[in-house]
Amino acid sequence: MSERIWTAGLVVIGDEILSGRTQDKNVAQIALWLNVQGIRLSEVRVVPDVQERIVEAVNAVRTGYDYCFTTGGIGPTHDDITVDAIAAALGVPVVVHPQARAVLEKHYETRGGLTEARLRMARVPEGADLIVNRMSGAPGIRIGNVLILAGVPSITAGMLDALTGTLEGGRPVVSGTLGCWVAESEIADLLRATEKAHAGVAIGSYPFFREGTTGANFVVRATDQSLVDACIADLTQRLAETGREVVAGGI
Amino acid sequence: MSERIWTAGLVVIGDEILSGRTQDKNVAQIALWLNVQGIRLSEVRVVPDVQERIVEAVNAVRTGYDYCFTTGGIGPTHDDITVDAIAAALGVPVVVHPQARAVLEKHYETRGGLTEARLRMARVPEGADLIVNRMSGAPGIRIGNVLILAGVPSITAGMLDALTGTLEGGRPVVSGTLGCWVAESEIADLLRATEKAHAGVAIGSYPFFREGTTGANFVVRATDQSLVDACIADLTQRLAETGREVVAGGI
Numbered sequence: 017m018s019e020r021i022w023t024a025g026l027v028v029i030g031d032e033i034l035s036g037r038t039q040d041k042n043v044a045q046i047a048l049w050l051n052v053q054g055i056r057l058s059e060v061r062v063v064p065d066v067q068e069r070i071v072e073a074v075n076a077v078r079t080g081y082d083y084c085f086t087t088g089g090i091g092p093t094h095d096d097i098t099v100d101a102i103a104a105a106l107g108v109p110v111v112v113h114p115q116a117r118a119v120l121e122k123h124y125e126t127r128g129g130l131t132e133a134r135l136r137m138a139r140v141p142e143g144a145d146l147i148v149n150r151m152s153g154a155p156g157i158r159i160g161n162v163l164i165l166a167g168v169p170s171i172t173a174g175m176l177d178a179l180t181g182t183l184e185g186g187r188p189v190v191s192g193t194l195g196c197w198v199a200e201s202e203i204a205d206l207l208r209a210t211e212k213a214h215a216g217v218a219i220g221s222y223p224f225f226r227e228g229t230t231g232a233n234f235v236v237r238a239t240d241q242s243l244v245d246a247c248i249a250d251l252t253q254r255l256a257e258t259g260r261e262v263v264a265g266g267i
Numbered sequence: 268m269s270e271r272i273w274t275a276g277l278v279v280i281g282d283e284i285l286s287g288r289t290q291d292k293n294v295a296q297i298a299l300w301l302n303v304q305g306i307r308l309s310e311v312r313v314v315p316d317v318q319e320r321i322v323e324a325v326n327a328v329r330t331g332y333d334y335c336f337t338t339g340g341i342g343p344t345h346d347d348i349t350v351d352a353i354a355a356a357l358g359v360p361v362v363v364h365p366q367a368r369a370v371l372e373k374h375y376e377t378r379g380g381l382t383e384a385r386l387r388m389a390r391v392p393e394g395a396d397l398i399v400n401r402m403s404g405a406p407g408i409r410i411g412n413v414l415i416l417a418g419v420p421s422i423t424a425g426m427l428d429a430l431t432g433t434l435e436g437g438r439p440v441v442s443g444t445l446g447c448w449v450a451e452s453e454i455a456d457l458l459r460a461t462e463k464a465h466a467g468v469a470i471g472s473y474p475f476f477r478e479g480t481t482g483a484n485f486v487v488r489a490t491d492q493s494l495v496d497a498c499i500a501d502l503t504q505r506l507a508e509t510g511r512e513v514v515a516g517g518i
Contacts, residue, residue, distance in 0.1 A: 032471055034308045035440075036298030037486060040291065043313065047287030057285045059320070062294065062311035069310070092452035093472045094459035133455035168474070189286075201343040204384035208345035220283055221344045223419070235288060 022186040024050055025059040025077035029070055029088040029098050030167055033062050041169040042087045049176045054185030055083065065089060070101035078105075078162050083183065088167030090157070092133045102162060103141035113140045116155050119148075149174040187239040192248045195267030198260045199223070200232045206254050207234070214247040216240065224267075233266040273306040273437040276328035279313040280321055280339040280349050281418055292420040293338045300427045305436030306334065316340060321352035329356075329413050334434065339418030341408070343384040353413060354392035364391040367406050370399075400425040438490040443499045446518030449511045450474070451483045457505050458485070465498040467491065475518075484517040 026046055032038040040062070047057040058081055063069040070089075078084035089098030103110045116138035117130075124130045140146075140157050147156030147163065149171070156175040157164040165175045196203070200223045211219045220235040236247045255262045277297055283289040291313070298308040309332055314320040321340075329335035340349030354361045367389035368381075375381050391397075391408050398407030398414065400422070407426040408415040416426045447454070451474045462470045467489050474483040487498045506513045 028311075031469070032473060032486075033294065034298055034311070035442075035471075035486075035488070036295045036302060036308070037471075038473070039295050043284065044287045044290050047285055051287060057287070058315060060279075060285070060311070060313035064309060091472075091474065093455045094462065095469075095471060127450070128453065131452065134452040136455070137452075191286075199378070201382065201385045201388075202379065204344045204387070211345065218282070220286075220288075220346060221342070222283060222289070223342065235283075235286075237286070 020186050022055040022083075022184070023058040023081040024055050024083035024085060025061070025081040026057060027070070027073045027077055027084065027086045028060060028062040029065065029086055029101075030062070031065050031095070033088075034064055042165075042167070042172050045169060045172060046085060046087070046165075046176065049180075051189050053180070053183055054188045055183065056189065065095050065097060067097055067101045067104065070098065071105040074102055074105045074162065078160070082161060084162045085165060086162070087165050087172055090137065090154075090164060090166055092136045096136065098164060099139050099141065099157070102159070102164060106141055106159065106162070108142040108159075110139050111142045112138050113144065113146060113157075116140065116146055119146075119155060147175050147178050149178050189237055189239055190241050190244055191235055191237045192244045193233055193235050193266035194248060194252055194255075195231060195233045195263040195265075196255050196260050197229060197231045197263075197267070198255070198258070199230045203255065203258065206258070207251075210247065210251050210254055213250065214243060217243050217247045219247070219251070231267050235266075271437055273334075273435070274309040274332040275301055275306050275334035275336055276310040276312070276332040277308060278321065278324045278328055278335065278337045279311060280316065280337055280352075281313070282316050282346070284313050284339075285315055293416075293418070293423050296420060296423060297336060297338070297416075297427065300431075302440050304431070304434055305439045306434065307440065316346050316348060318348055318352045318355065321349065322356040325353055325356045325413065329411070333412060335413045336416060337413070338416045338423055341388065341405075341415060341417055343387045347387065349415060350390050350392065350408070353410070353415060357392055357410065357413070359393040359410075361390050362393045363389045364395065364397060367391065367397055370397075370406060398426050398429050400429050440488055440490055441492050441495055442486050442488045443495045444484055444486050444517035445499060445503055445506075446482060446484045446514040446516075447506050447511050448480060448482045448514075448518070449506070449509070450481045454506065454509065457509070458502075461498065461502050461505055464501065465494065468494050468498045470498070470502070482518050486517075 050057050061073045063073045089096045144157045144159035165172050217238045223232040238244045312324045314324045340347045395408045395410035416423050469488045471486040489495050
């Protein structure tokens, strides 16, 4: 099995995210899905519905990581410019994909027919394949290492489902969590020392305040379950030695 | 009043967002707050807890926009490297800010005293001012056009509250919404024509599916309320002429 770390970047396209009107759900959804594919989400950029800004972000991400995902801007309206922008980024024309056209024709057969606006959703950068979406009909688009997904999270989920297992990736990242009723500032040195003692392991510290008491969860990540288990065991012992209550699995 | 458009970019610093463990809340929170300050959020980058990646993103954003906000990575633990990274980006050393030290000394007086780890939270890039936070004690940091905020959304909110009205900005963006029980693909041309007829106005189209019926909300944005009102009136009339039910204020 390859030890190489596979990486992805995500370009979120949407004025509605930058205006604060819509709470993004796709970053977390795609991140969790990528973990299972053995690919690490390494950067996200949120850009407005402006062609040159999309082109710039897509070119930076597709050349900087193994995969470039995008979400948003593939519907039928005038503000849906993702396909045009990505075709421009890749220097290819936009064409109507025959299979996408057939899917849409069938979908709209009993819904008023395939209008000019609806046909916009069959447009792809030349040379692209479809990400056929068993759940909602609307296909995503794949061209080279660029994967073009919908913005509506439930539709994005259907496209991710269709992509599951089709991308080359490395080892999945595994993790373990433990919680402790402690202010993180009191055990910062302990955490640093524990992480240093376990090569290949990263410890994240996530404090919270509940019912007037401070606590923190510690998430241990590695590509090897035995490394995670050894670090969790060590950290549990070190925290217990300070006299605090440690909660396996997190609080 | 200036007609200039004031812009900001946001760098979200955090492995926990990229791993999918934590759902970001700060993008929407900061976007909405910026709208009220008359500043437009124009780009977001989410980067991992890796110094060179933070430096790169902060330098791109602080030189590309009027303001560069950051969230995350200013706690007391080893994975909190935001201050060091931003000092490196600006080419200045890290120093202990006397006022921040005093605030922390007072805060921890009855909580075990100011340890070395806790003192990390008083470190700032040389030349920085504090964003004094009336709500939780922990200060944010302001240096030049860079504003360094916490990652925990409730603490971020306290820092934004302290910043309210202190940044130079342009006109606030105002918006109006209307809803319609229509598939957006059926009125894509109508929307495009309406936007074109109203200079200075942007129309966003946000479809939804509820109880088996498709509908969409249309958000009209401009920096002038009279432009928004005129566009809403026009769009309402055009949609009503197609025989659909239009819902003022959105569905």
